[in-house]
Amino acid sequence: MKKAALGLAAALTLALAGGAGAQGYPTKPITMIVPFAAGGPTDIIARMVSENMSKTLGQQIVIENVAGAGGTTGITRALTAAPDGYTIAMGHLGTFSAAPATYPNLKYDPIDGLQAIGLAGGTPILIVARKNLDATDLKGFVAAVKASPDKFNEAHAGVGSVSWTTCTLLKGQLGVPKLNSVAYRGTGPALNDLVSGQIDFMCDQIVSVAEQVKAGTIKAYAIASAERSPALPDVPTTKEAGLPEYQIEAWNGIVAPKGTPKEAVDKLVAALDKALNDENTKKRLMDLGTVIPTAAERTPEGFAALIKRDAEKLSPALKAAPK
Numbered sequence: 001m002k003k004a005a006l007g008l009a010a011a012l013t014l015a016l017a018g019g020a021g022a023q024g025y026p027t028k029p030i031t032m033i034v035p036f037a038a039g040g041p042t043d044i045i046a047r048m049v050s051e052n053m054s055k056t057l058g059q060q061i062v063i064e065n066v067a068g069a070g071g072t073t074g075i076t077r078a079l080t081a082a083p084d085g086y087t088i089a090m091g092h093l094g095t096f097s098a099a100p101a102t103y104p105n106l107k108y109d110p111i112d113g114l115q116a117i118g119l120a121g122g123t124p125i126l127i128v129a130r131k132n133l134d135a136t137d138l139k140g141f142v143a144a145v146k147a148s149p150d151k152f153n154e155a156h157a158g159v160g161s162v163s164w165t166t167c168t169l170l171k172g173q174l175g176v177p178k179l180n181s182v183a184y185r186g187t188g189p190a191l192n193d194l195v196s197g198q199i200d201f202m203c204d205q206i207v208s209v210a211e212q213v214k215a216g217t218i219k220a221y222a223i224a225s226a227e228r229s230p231a232l233p234d235v236p237t238t239k240e241a242g243l244p245e246y247q248i249e250a251w252n253g254i255v256a257p258k259g260t261p262k263e264a265v266d267k268l269v270a271a272l273d274k275a276l277n278d279e280n281t282k283k284r285l286m287d288l289g290t291v292i293p294t295a296a297e298r299t300p301e302g303f304a305a306l307i308k309r310d311a312e313k314l315s316p317a318l319k320a321a322p323k
Contacts (some may be wrong), residue, residue: 017022035074035184041208046090052275070160071095083257085264101318117254122291123205138221138241155190167203204291231289
């Protein structure tokens, strides 16, 4: 009887182990590191997309905000985590394409040292200012900045962030590369100071500033895209507003550590694809001005190619910029 009982126990243990193995990835919550403070554009997109992805995966994706060093602190943590599919990250133009030219001692390789999951959304860039700034349009703003650059303060989310990267390009084109800038630990805190009037202007993704522009708490001079955004139809393009050479779009995408198992990668890719095809999720993203990527753009291969392309495009200007 004793041997029979032991045999039954062993068989039950094997059956349970087999059941657990058959269940497959994921068997526990997944951490998505957002390398900026809560409330910024990357955080907003991450929460919208991960909410739908969690339903598909059957496990909660938990957002962890790890701010610092223009987003590279959080991405470093994510890419040096165990490659088991349970730590992923939502990064952007700054943390992947701009970072190599900005941080000589970067601890990760965004070209060959990660597993791309997919592009989550394109985000047009706006030039915005405190609501009581004297300049009423982009031409007036440009003239004032060129005339007295020492009188203006620019806010950004840290060297290497999208806000820093895009305004660095703008300042270079305007011939005022050393204009005073103030670094924050994320776009959220920077935007708060812009709303309160402590900072004069910033360049950032439409996702983070659209609601404030609509509410009239800040003013938008122009959007740096070829066409106006349905989310802010009254905001002119930079071409319409008199600065056609300033054209740039940011983006947000999901990555995992290099070596993440194919099963996990495939399921994360499929979950992201399903989220971006979900009508409710799409509407929420598009209401904020996000451009939904095409099926080809959101694949791991498409996203990896985008990271490399923009890194090559941004590198000369960012290496020359004062830090």
